[in-house]
Amino acid sequence: MPSAALFHIRDTRPNASRYQALLDDLNGGAVTALRDAGWTVALHPAAERPLETLLDAARRADVVVILGGEDVDPRAYGSSDLRPHATPYDPAADEAQLAVVRDTVAAGRPLLGICRGMQLVNVALGGTLHQDIAGHRRPEGDPFVATDVRFDRPDPVSTSGDLLCSHHQSVDRLGEGLDATARAADGTIEAVRHRDLPVWAYQWHLEHPRSASRQLSPVMASLLAAGAPERVA
Template sequence: MPSAALVHIRDSRPHAPQYQDLLDALNGGAVTALRAAGWDVDLRPAAEQPLDTLLDAARRADVVVILGGEDIDPRAYGSTDQRPHETPYHVAADEAQLAVIRDTVAARRPLLGICRGMQLVNVALGGTLHQDIPGHRSSTGDPFVATTVRFDRPDPISAAGDLLCSHHQSLDRLGEGLDATARAVDGTVEAVRHRSLPIWAYQWHLEHPRSASRQLAPVMAALLAASGAARTA
């Protein structure tokens, strides 16, 4: 049975219970879909556990997944806050997840980033972010919008139905070794892969309960297979 360490931000947000409910639903979608596909799943809150515990969980997993959440502190990529509307940062989670990413990259182990997780992968590899862009989330009702992307290389979910986005930040300068593999119609980078390491990342929410069985589970299986092929090449 393959194993996955899913690293999110936190289990509790007393200041933002509705947002916590939203993220709980996304994380739950990931856990449910992966377990149904035969994965052993370990969900870990980066801001609420010691770094050594997080690193141990990541090192024991076949694939490490960095999940979504709030904006990344721009100091992590050498910038200042340029957003029109300020929202809280989770600096402890930023630092812990970046440490997990860098440890996973150094060991050349499979890594998947989703939404904020894709942005963290980019930052960990020296990239930067656009801090506010329009058109990639809804401001009323359901925050997810279906996006259309152009894939620049084969992808296990290129025909998997709606790609659900909910983000207002995006990749600017790509991190070292990353190539854009999918873009939205406005040019926004929506997926990246590393040229030589088993690192894939997506800006849309593969783990949404409406999508996870059709998108997240196939991507995880393909990433694990690709990493094995890379190790034996």
């Protein structure tokens, strides 16, 4: 039975209960879909555990997953805050998740980034982010937007139905070793893969409860298979 370590963040601000409920719903979608597909799954709150505990959990897993959440602090990629509407950053979570990404990449182990997770993968490998873009989330009500995506190579989710986005940041300069593998109609990078390593990332929410069984589960199986030579070695 393959194992997955899912690293997430929690927003504990008193006025953030609705946003945290959204994250809990997405994280629950990931856990349910993977367990139904035969995975052993553990969720790890990135800012609430010692770094060595997080790294040990990542090293024990067959696939590491970095989930969604708040904006990445631009200081992590050498920029200042250029957003028109400021929201708090979580530097402790950024540092922990970036460390997990870099450790996993250095070891050549399978890694998946989703939404914020894709942005962190890009930043960890030296890339940068667009700090504010329009058209990829709804400002009120259901925040998810069904996005038309053009794939540049075969992908397990290319025919799986709606690709549900909810983001206002995106990849700008690609990190070292990463290729853009899918783009929205406006050119926004919606998926990346590492040229040499089993490192994949998606900007849309393939862990959404409406999509997870059709998108997250097949991606995890394909990523596990892609990382098999590294694990055997």
